[in-house]
Amino acid sequence: MSIRAEHIxxxxxxxxxxxxxxLKDVSFExxxxxxxxxxxxxxxxxxxxxxxLNGLLRASSGKIYYNGEDIDQEGYDKKALxxxxxxxxxxxxxxxxxxxxxxxxxxxxxxxxxxxxxxxxRAREALIQVGLDERLWTQSPFELSGGQKRRVAIAGxxxxxxxxxxxxxxxxxxxxxxxxxxxxxxxxxxxxxxxTIILVSHSMEDIARYADRILVMSHxxxxxxxxxxxxxxxxxxxxxxGLAAPQITYVVRSLKEKGIALEDDIxxxxxxxxxxxxxxxxxxxxx
Amino acid sequence: MIREITLGQYYPVDSVLHRMDPRxxxxxxxxxxxxxxxxNSLAAYGVATVFLVLVIRxxxxxxxxxxxxxxxxxxxxxxxxxxxxxxxPGTEVFRIGFLRMxxxxxxxxxxxxxxxxxxxxGSSVMTLTxxxxxxxxxxxxxxxxxxxVGVPVHEVSMMMSIALRFIPxxxxxxxxxxxxxxxxxxxxxxGNLIQKAKSMVPLLVPLFIxxxxxxxxxxxxMEARCYHGGEGRTKMKPLCYHRRDxxxxxxxxxxxxxxxxxxxxx
Numbered sequence: 001m002s003i004r005a006e007h008i009x010x011x012x013x014x015x016x017x018x019x020x021x022x023l024k025d026v027s028f029e030x031x032x033x034x035x036x037x038x039x040x041x042x043x044x045x046x047x048x049x050x051x052x053l054n055g056l057l058r059a060s061s062g063k064i065y066y067n068g069e070d071i072d073q074e075g076y077d078k079k080a081l082x083x084x085x086x087x088x089x090x091x092x093x094x095x096x097x098x099x100x101x102x103x104x105x106x107x108x109x110x111x112x113x114x115x116x117x118x119x120x121x122r123a124r125e126a127l128i129q130v131g132l133d134e135r136l137w138t139q140s141p142f143e144l145s146g147g148q149k150r151r152v153a154i155a156g157x158x159x160x161x162x163x164x165x166x167x168x169x170x171x172x173x174x175x176x177x178x179x180x181x182x183x184x185x186x187x188x189x190x191x192x193x194x195x196t197i198i199l200v201s202h203s204m205e206d207i208a209r210y211a212d213r214i215l216v217m218s219h220x221x222x223x224x225x226x227x228x229x230x231x232x233x234x235x236x237x238x239x240x241x242g243l244a245a246p247q248i249t250y251v252v253r254s255l256k257e258k259g260i261a262l263e264d265d266i267x268x269x270x271x272x273x274x275x276x277x278x279x280x281x282x283x284x285x286x287x
Numbered sequence: 288m289i290r291e292i293t294l295g296q297y298y299p300v301d302s303v304l305h306r307m308d309p310r311x312x313x314x315x316x317x318x319x320x321x322x323x324x325x326x327n328s329l330a331a332y333g334v335a336t337v338f339l340v341l342v343i344r345x346x347x348x349x350x351x352x353x354x355x356x357x358x359x360x361x362x363x364x365x366x367x368x369x370x371x372x373x374x375x376p377g378t379e380v381f382r383i384g385f386l387r388m389x390x391x392x393x394x395x396x397x398x399x400x401x402x403x404x405x406x407x408x409g410s411s412v413m414t415l416t417x418x419x420x421x422x423x424x425x426x427x428x429x430x431x432x433x434x435x436v437g438v439p440v441h442e443v444s445m446m447m448s449i450a451l452r453f454i455p456x457x458x459x460x461x462x463x464x465x466x467x468x469x470x471x472x473x474x475x476x477x478g479n480l481i482q483k484a485k486s487m488v489p490l491l492v493p494l495f496i497x498x499x500x501x502x503x504x505x506x507x508x509m510e511a512r513c514y515h516g517g518e519g520r521t522k523m524k525p526l527c528y529h530r531r532d533x534x535x536x537x538x539x540x541x542x543x544x545x546x547x548x549x550x551x552x553x
Contacts, residue, residue: 051466054470056466056469056470079472079474082469082470082471082472083472086470087470088470089463089466089467089470092467094463094464094467094493094496094497095464095467095468095471095489095493096493097488097489097492097493107468107471107472107473107489108471108472111471111472111473111474112472142496156471157470157471160471160472
């Protein structure tokens with residue numbers, strides 16, 4: 001049970017004067033239950049890549065397997081694939097269209113051909129999962145705040161009960177509280193339901209905190225594919241392609257230069273806190 | 288998915304034609320269209336063909352881009368050619384049942400087809416070598432005299448350039464929303480007419496909302512930069528004629544003269 005991409009190439013504007021590689025020989029395998037962070041500068045091919053994974057874009061060459069089956073083969077049910085691999089686009093609130101929140105969330109499961117009862121059941125579950133107040137369910141989605149709209153849109157994909165959930169910058173344009181809430185909900189889906197998550201983000205802090213593996217894209221090519229600590233050790237290369245390591249890594253590095261013996265691979269504030277407290281206690285014990 | 292709008296698609300290369308003043312090109316296109324309707328002999332069409340081929344060579348745009356626009360008129364072309372072929376009275380070539388093809392029909396159909404094809408290619412040359420902005424600038428300046436009779440020329444051309452500017456944005460937006468709905472299992476292809484129309488709702492509602500949102504944002508941004516209509520507004524790149532434009536006008540004059548003379552002496 002996995003997603004496997006083999007030598008994916010994708011060309012924009014094939015056969016015209018504007019031909020350009022969007023993806024170049026990208027290969028990877030994503031096991032069930034992983035939490036993947038996908039990072040890269042603007043225009044590095046992240047969004048193009050994730051649209052391949054549920055068959056919205058077709059690779060110019062290369063193969064993608066979902067659970068061992070080639071998704072581009074003749075007669076493969078792409079509609080079923082899209083309900084297994086849920087994709088939440090950037091600014092997903094722009095896709096809302098129904099007269100009220102609840103019917104909008106029902107759109108996905110209804111398209112799956114489920115009965116009204118099951119559809120409504122799933123919509124309710126999804127709306128509870130994203131933590132949207134029940135009083136808002138009957139309102140027009142266009143009357144909600146930005147953060148609430150975003151939740152409705154995410155619920156719209158969750159209601160299809162996908163096994164893999166791909167989110168393209170789900171926190172862009174949200175305030176810090178809205179951002180944390182949405183990330184916590186995503187993390188809960190991963191931990192409680194064992195959902196495979198692929199999170200596209202520009203926030204290295206978020207990626208370091210949640211992901212257990214990072215894919216780094218640069219100019220359409222896969223640059224790194226490793227656990228966060230390993231990837232952020234290459235912070236100089238990351239900076240060269242317009243990314244960075246989490247801020248705390250830089251703080252720890254400066255502290256080390258001042259002669260404080262901290263570990264090398266600290267990537268979250270939590271880790272830094274524990275490490276510093278441990279050092280302080282040791283110092284206390286000696287005194 | 289939907290990226291096949293040729294009309295108004297600029298092809299970015301550097302050529303004499305690209306550098307020419309848009310007014311010169313607009314006028315040239317007009318001259319060419321008029322000449323097509325004046326031409327009534329093989330020789331005249333020969334001159335038009337030579338002119339068109341030279342212009343295409345000058346533009347450095349690949350020929351395949353020029354003929355893209357033809358797909359849109361293929362149907363019209365077929366109908367007009369077959370009507371002319373079979374419904375023109377004259378000496379018969381052959382007859383199948385009630386359909387009779389005449390020599391006169393053959394001639395007329397041939398000219399008609401050439402005329403339509405040259406018309407489309409001729410105007411494609413202009414749109415492929417001129418950015419939409421240049422085009423509206425050119426139109427605004429050459430239509431400036433209408434201001435005196437109370438036509439808001441600047442406002443109309445501003446609306447035109449905004450509309451043109453928004454076409455690619457809305458195409459992209461449509462593509463995005465379509466994909467987002469497809470990710471939720473929407474199906475835009477199968478089903479009968481009514482089902483298809485219904486499946487457009489999840490696409491059209493978000494599209495309309497985003498178009499209105501963009502329009503208000505743009506209006507706000509324009510006001511924030513003190514836009515107040517055409518009065519007293521200057522341009523960053525005012526249009527002015529160069530030597531190549533004078534050359535252009537001379538070439539048009541010569542070309543038109545040749546066509547008129549051919550019409551009179553044949």
